[in-house]
Amino acid sequence: xxxxxxxxxxxxxxxxxxxxxxxxxxxxxxxxxxxxxxxxxxxxxxxxxxxxxxxxxxxxxxxxxxxxxxxxxxxxxxxxxxxxxxxxxxxxxxxxxxxxxxxxxxx
Amino acid sequence: xxxxxxxxxxxxxxxxxxxxxxxxxxxxxxxxxxxxxxxxxxxxxxxxxxxxxxxxxxxxxxxxxxxxxxxxxxxxxxxxxxxxxxxxxxxxxxxxxxxxxxxxxxxxxxxxxxxxxxxxxxxxxxxxxxxxxxxxxxxxxxxxxxxxxxxxxxxxxxxxxxxxxxxxxxxxxxxxxxxxxxxxxxxxxxxxxxxxxxxxxxxxxxxxxxxxxxxxxxxxxxxxxxxxxxxxxxxxxxxxxxxxxxxxxxxxxxxxxxxxxxxxxxxxxxxxxxxxx
Numbered sequence: 001x002x003x004x005x006x007x008x009x010x011x012x013x014x015x016x017x018x019x020x021x022x023x024x025x026x027x028x029x030x031x032x033x034x035x036x037x038x039x040x041x042x043x044x045x046x047x048x049x050x051x052x053x054x055x056x057x058x059x060x061x062x063x064x065x066x067x068x069x070x071x072x073x074x075x076x077x078x079x080x081x082x083x084x085x086x087x088x089x090x091x092x093x094x095x096x097x098x099x100x101x102x103x104x105x106x107x
Numbered sequence: 108x109x110x111x112x113x114x115x116x117x118x119x120x121x122x123x124x125x126x127x128x129x130x131x132x133x134x135x136x137x138x139x140x141x142x143x144x145x146x147x148x149x150x151x152x153x154x155x156x157x158x159x160x161x162x163x164x165x166x167x168x169x170x171x172x173x174x175x176x177x178x179x180x181x182x183x184x185x186x187x188x189x190x191x192x193x194x195x196x197x198x199x200x201x202x203x204x205x206x207x208x209x210x211x212x213x214x215x216x217x218x219x220x221x222x223x224x225x226x227x228x229x230x231x232x233x234x235x236x237x238x239x240x241x242x243x244x245x246x247x248x249x250x251x252x253x254x255x256x257x258x259x260x261x262x263x264x265x266x267x268x269x270x271x272x273x274x275x276x277x278x279x280x281x282x283x284x285x286x287x288x289x290x291x292x293x294x295x296x297x298x299x300x301x302x303x304x305x306x307x308x309x310x311x312x313x314x315x316x317x318x319x320x321x322x323x324x325x326x327x328x329x330x331x332x333x334x335x336x337x338x339x340x341x342x343x344x345x346x347x348x349x350x351x352x353x354x355x356x357x358x359x360x361x362x363x364x365x366x367x368x369x370x371x372x373x374x375x376x377x378x379x380x381x382x383x384x
Contacts, residue, residue: 021288045224049311050284057306058272059284062140062192062221071284074274083311085227 009102011068022095024050025070026103028063028082042067043107046084053077082107110318113202113355115188115214117223123188124148130181130237133220134158134201135191144230146190146223150179150237154197154344158204164371166247172208173242180237183211190216190223193344194306194313200347202355203364207252209245215351218314225312251354253337253363255371258297259378266336267300268325270349271369275341276302278382282341292373295382297339302384303328305345308352321352332359339365339372 010025028048032040048069049060053076061069071078075096080103082089087107095101123129124147131149133141141151152158157175160167167175181187187205191198198219205213216223223230253261261267274280278294296302307324308316315321330336336353338346343366350364365372372378 047221047225052272052274054273056273057304058274058280060194061285065143072282072286072288073284074279074288081311083221083225085225088311 009068009104010070010100011064011066013100013102016100018098018100020097022073022075022097023070023100024073024078024080024093024095024103025068025100026080026105028067028069028084028105028107031106040106043084046082046087046107049081049083051079051081055079080105108355108358108360110315110356113214113351114217114315116217117226117228120146120188120190120216121228126186128184129186129188130179131188131190131216132179132198132201133191134189134197135193136197137192140192140220142232144232147229147231148235149190150235152179152201154200158201164367166204166207166366169208169244169246173244176242176244177240180240181242182240183243185212187213188216189213190219192220194221194309194348195219196305196344196348199351200344200366203251203347203350207247207249209248215355218312221313251350251363253339253365253367255365255367255375257363258337258339258365258367258372261335261337262297262379263299266330266332266334267297268330268336268338268346268349269296269300269302270305270338270340270346271296271302272304272306273302273384275369276300277384290370290373292370293380294373295380296369297372298379298381300339300381301328301330303330303349305340305348308349315352315356318356321357325353325357332357335361335363337363337365339368341369342366343368 028043030040044065046063050058080091133151136154189198281290338349340346353359353362
């Protein structure tokens with residue numbers, strides 16, 4: 001669970017075996033003060049799509065109530081597509097085993 | 108079996124929220140989403156808890172299906188409208204399931220939960236109460252269900268369509284990327300299968316592509332629609348989605364869903380397996 005003052009990002013990584021899993025995760029936040037800083041409230045009704053390096057769809061998850069999402073991918077280049085009502089954003093990421101990709105995405 | 112008889116739009120559902128002959132059912136692997144909010148009047152079925160036998164790996168029996176529908180207030184003449192998250196994977200699985208047991212009028216909400224949410228349509232949290240019924244199911248229609256032996260016999264002869272992602276097909280991933288990559292199965296695909304991911308049949312908002320685009324998707328990938336077709340994925344829910352596209356939207360009658368799918372095939376001893384794209 002995310003607590004006040006914690007670094008924003010995806011769900012708690014403890015309990016995930018990072019020697020075998022390639023994690024891409026993050027949190028979707030609103031731009032609360034329209035200052036370009038993702039300090040707004042979490043977006044709990046967004047959808048995050050994971051596309052492979054050829055742009056092919058691989059998986060999709062809805063964000064949880066804290067605006068968080070997580071994928072278990074394979075090492076390499078991936079694209080995230082964030083969908084919410086009236087919003088479509090893309091983020092390119094490079095994933096590797098051992099070091100989770102943890103994103104803060106503002107919409 | 109056509110878009111007109113098997114698919115309804117969000118507008119149609121919105122106009123029929125108070126239609127007593129329509130029963131809306133949200134079907135998913137995670138019914139916590141239903142608790143957070145669902146379409147007004149919808150009841151919920153859990154893909155595993157309600158629709159899997161639990162002791163053996165199979166559909167629930169005819170008697171249990173009848174009991175489930177009776178307790179849920181569904182009549183033989185109800186118009187059942189299914190929807191769910193995961194781009195309707197489990198809702199199309201339930202659609203196939205209702206067809207297996209011979210329900211006359213079952214339809215799918217185009218785009219499911221996602222399109223409904225992206226359109227910012229309302230959800231409610233209260234569950235409806237429906238008077239119980241005495242539902243009578245038909246014997247299973249196995250003409251739309253494939254079993255492992257006929258899948259093995261179909262290698263190199265019939266159309267086998269693997270609807271998983273390219274990374275699962277090639278053997279790079281063992282499961283969809285929102286799940287832990289741990290599995291008792293070996294990785295790869297059934298030899299001679301064509302990889303036509305379920306997602307290619309859907310728009311980004313979860314609605315289906317046009318019939319023209321859908322036909323081109325399969326024919327363009329080399330599927331001879333005159334031949335029998337077997338669709339599979341990992342556990343049979345994504346392949347139910349592609350079965351729905353072929354059987355219901357494109358009106359191709361000789362299509363079966365292999366619900367044993369890769370979790371069964373990838374565990375069989377001695378059967379041929381292919382890897383790579």
